[in-house]
Amino acid sequence: MHKNINIGIIGLGQIGSRLYEEILSKKKDIGIKTGVNVNILAISAKNINKKRNFKFSKKIFYKNPIYIAKDPRIDIVFELIGYSDGLSKKVVELALKNKKHVITANKALIAKNGDYLSSLAEKNKVNLEFEASVGGGIPILRTIKEGLATNKINKVVGILNGTCNYILSKMESSKDSFANVLRKAQILGYAEPRDPRFDLNGYDTLAKVRILSALVFNNKISKNNCLMNGIENIELEDIKMADKLNFRIKLLGITEIINNQLFERVHPCLIKKDTYIANVNGVMNAVILEGKPVGQSLLQGEGAGPGPTSSALMSDLLSILRGNIKYPFGLPFKKRKKINTYDKNQYLNSFYLRFDVKDKPGVLSSITKVFTKNKISIKNLIQKPDKKNKTASIVILTHEAREKNFNSLIFNLNNNKSVKKKSTFIRIEKV
Amino acid sequence: MHKNINIGIIGLGQIGSRLYEEILSKKKDIGIKTGVNVNILAISAKNINKKRNFKFSKKIFYKNPIYIAKDPRIDIVFELIGYSDGLSKKVVELALKNKKHVITANKALIAKNGDYLSSLAEKNKVNLEFEASVGGGIPILRTIKEGLATNKINKVVGILNGTCNYILSKMESSKDSFANVLRKAQILGYAEPRDPRFDLNGYDTLAKVRILSALVFNNKISKNNCLMNGIENIELEDIKMADKLNFRIKLLGITEIINNQLFERVHPCLIKKDTYIANVNGVMNAVILEGKPVGQSLLQGEGAGPGPTSSALMSDLLSILRGNIKYPFGLPFKKRKKINTYDKNQYLNSFYLRFDVKDKPGVLSSITKVFTKNKISIKNLIQKPDKKNKTASIVILTHEAREKNFNSLIFNLNNNKSVKKKSTFIRIEKV
Numbered sequence: 001m002h003k004n005i006n007i008g009i010i011g012l013g014q015i016g017s018r019l020y021e022e023i024l025s026k027k028k029d030i031g032i033k034t035g036v037n038v039n040i041l042a043i044s045a046k047n048i049n050k051k052r053n054f055k056f057s058k059k060i061f062y063k064n065p066i067y068i069a070k071d072p073r074i075d076i077v078f079e080l081i082g083y084s085d086g087l088s089k090k091v092v093e094l095a096l097k098n099k100k101h102v103i104t105a106n107k108a109l110i111a112k113n114g115d116y117l118s119s120l121a122e123k124n125k126v127n128l129e130f131e132a133s134v135g136g137g138i139p140i141l142r143t144i145k146e147g148l149a150t151n152k153i154n155k156v157v158g159i160l161n162g163t164c165n166y167i168l169s170k171m172e173s174s175k176d177s178f179a180n181v182l183r184k185a186q187i188l189g190y191a192e193p194r195d196p197r198f199d200l201n202g203y204d205t206l207a208k209v210r211i212l213s214a215l216v217f218n219n220k221i222s223k224n225n226c227l228m229n230g231i232e233n234i235e236l237e238d239i240k241m242a243d244k245l246n247f248r249i250k251l252l253g254i255t256e257i258i259n260n261q262l263f264e265r266v267h268p269c270l271i272k273k274d275t276y277i278a279n280v281n282g283v284m285n286a287v288i289l290e291g292k293p294v295g296q297s298l299l300q301g302e303g304a305g306p307g308p309t310s311s312a313l314m315s316d317l318l319s320i321l322r323g324n325i326k327y328p329f330g331l332p333f334k335k336r337k338k339i340n341t342y343d344k345n346q347y348l349n350s351f352y353l354r355f356d357v358k359d360k361p362g363v364l365s366s367i368t369k370v371f372t373k374n375k376i377s378i379k380n381l382i383q384k385p386d387k388k389n390k391t392a393s394i395v396i397l398t399h400e401a402r403e404k405n406f407n408s409l410i411f412n413l414n415n416n417k418s419v420k421k422k423s424t425f426i427r428i429e430k431v
Numbered sequence: 432m433h434k435n436i437n438i439g440i441i442g443l444g445q446i447g448s449r450l451y452e453e454i455l456s457k458k459k460d461i462g463i464k465t466g467v468n469v470n471i472l473a474i475s476a477k478n479i480n481k482k483r484n485f486k487f488s489k490k491i492f493y494k495n496p497i498y499i500a501k502d503p504r505i506d507i508v509f510e511l512i513g514y515s516d517g518l519s520k521k522v523v524e525l526a527l528k529n530k531k532h533v534i535t536a537n538k539a540l541i542a543k544n545g546d547y548l549s550s551l552a553e554k555n556k557v558n559l560e561f562e563a564s565v566g567g568g569i570p571i572l573r574t575i576k577e578g579l580a581t582n583k584i585n586k587v588v589g590i591l592n593g594t595c596n597y598i599l600s601k602m603e604s605s606k607d608s609f610a611n612v613l614r615k616a617q618i619l620g621y622a623e624p625r626d627p628r629f630d631l632n633g634y635d636t637l638a639k640v641r642i643l644s645a646l647v648f649n650n651k652i653s654k655n656n657c658l659m660n661g662i663e664n665i666e667l668e669d670i671k672m673a674d675k676l677n678f679r680i681k682l683l684g685i686t687e688i689i690n691n692q693l694f695e696r697v698h699p700c701l702i703k704k705d706t707y708i709a710n711v712n713g714v715m716n717a718v719i720l721e722g723k724p725v726g727q728s729l730l731q732g733e734g735a736g737p738g739p740t741s742s743a744l745m746s747d748l749l750s751i752l753r754g755n756i757k758y759p760f761g762l763p764f765k766k767r768k769k770i771n772t773y774d775k776n777q778y779l780n781s782f783y784l785r786f787d788v789k790d791k792p793g794v795l796s797s798i799t800k801v802f803t804k805n806k807i808s809i810k811n812l813i814q815k816p817d818k819k820n821k822t823a824s825i826v827i828l829t830h831e832a833r834e835k836n837f838n839s840l841i842f843n844l845n846n847n848k849s850v851k852k853k854s855t856f857i858r859i860e861k862v
Contacts, residue, residue, distance in 0.1 A: 139578025147570025293738035
């Protein structure tokens, strides 16, 4: 005879709705695999009357999700609202305190409050699971915590935001502008229709990087200043130029330990076309891990959307139903360290820059002087005159330089009277 | 205070030795992550005096591994001998009957006796874990059982044998012969020095395919006749020709459900160069899964060797130490189905063929007649005369044809008096 476990789902947007249907359609399969009979006993959403693909009894609908988090009949709560604080934090906190397991897809909540919430889960001997918060359908957190447990991982590199990867891929394949491709992405549901800022500026990727760091390096989630640049300033001109130079542009999230210090960063990268990561296109996500003794591991899968996300949520559910009580970050809260932050100004890197200058004698020499002054040496310089506007477009690839010198260079260039258009810069990454 | 768990390791070859060192060096980390203090209480190998990188007390050495499988002090047994039956089966059987968890890297044992041994494990309420048997360092079994639990998977395609992948990659990059590259692989430890047959003929890959099938389709391990061809007949000429035609040759293991029937196969494939799988080179392994709702997932990692294998063995160990008692194949033995076998003669496929003919008038027409007779139509024909030997090399790409017609074609060609050299054939695979 099967044991009964009762579920509450808070948030019935695209993800919550798909999850609701998945649980109902997989009820028998779940019973066979875990010996548990699951029931959805409560759901909550802003609007009960919104058009949905499925019917539900009004008896299980709660306008206020707090009741679900407190309801003594409920064993497992899904939080699918998506705020980093506010109601999301409140229902998760309450549910854990009431000894309910919590499953969430909310990277903003975990990146910000994951340490506190995980210690709360441990104290109450329940699980806090968040597989769906990073990498969509790729079971990357489970792979790190279980499949690669005891490996010493040195570096993680990932394409973690499907929206950005779609936009960059599409700009290349369609030769269309950033603005037009963004609009397409919004129509297709790949980008937030109202405010896609947090996807484009790297914030979403950074939240995921911080969760990954905590898992691979066993540290408390870092709150430090990281290197974070988004893709908002990338123009078709950059995509075309990268193509000519045998590179492709990708927004990468990277975390690594340099001299026992944690270095987390998110920025667009120029990557050689013949590498694996340069060929992960469209809405796909991918993660590369370097570990000992396992060597290099690579995982790729669909990064977003109701299908992949509900796959990850279901894997969390089955893990709980199988009775796997685990530390949310793989080891006890108290054993997780604080790792010092690497000084990003010391970071050594090569850069791609593009800017427009007035096309008149002496300009090039004045520009190159700015480079010399900042101790940055130029590897390639490509000048393309635009006679009609009496300007020239300049693309420069640099040798390796320190981040602090590079920042000073950018400041000097943007204040140089001969420079007509602020420079676009992209870091050149060897992966 | 930590609980004590005692381990026995049977087999101290490359893998067993590395595992021994891993467990000792990660003892503290294991304690933090699982709350368990692990001790290696018994080891066994053919030869106690063999030169090893580590020292051990002779008190823990047992000449006869049967003692370890029976020893009431031991909680977990590692079987690292590697036979499909014999002593491997005996120690695993005994250990399970004595209520010990068993961890093995032995695909031959699991592919042949996995059903029986898993039912034995379930009966005795212990775990039988075999992550290291498929995909080396890639936690592919765990990903299927846990990370993608409840997904409906339709097809799995994999590069599952590092030896073959190394040989094919190296033949392409070095333009060297099969025999020379095989010798190199043996020197580097990538291929069995005495008898590499089971790697080369597809048998090793097929064992892994059968384990994967059982996990993704929830069936009992199939014993049926599969399509199995190895890479032994592939010559440098084929590698070069594939390159010209924009293909690359890979040995793939594939399992899928066609019309509710199981179709498992292992054979060299011609794959378009611009696909992901064509670019997995060297000793790397890779697996592509098509699932619902997750979409396409892709995992890549080092396929063999002590590092990746011990990573997989350690993940099994930690899973047991965390108290995750699980069904070895993800669901109870009794619930696993028997799926009918797809009739491979019905399989529709395109082929690449290469053979030498006498270079005299009328030969080509006699050859093409053989194709017509077998209802196979030719898509491309490339003829290269060798005037000195009065022969010609012929390469043919066919349109899609049934396997049974193709087999009859091969038989007819090899018995045709104009054909001087048995034909090499490779299936063209769209992945």
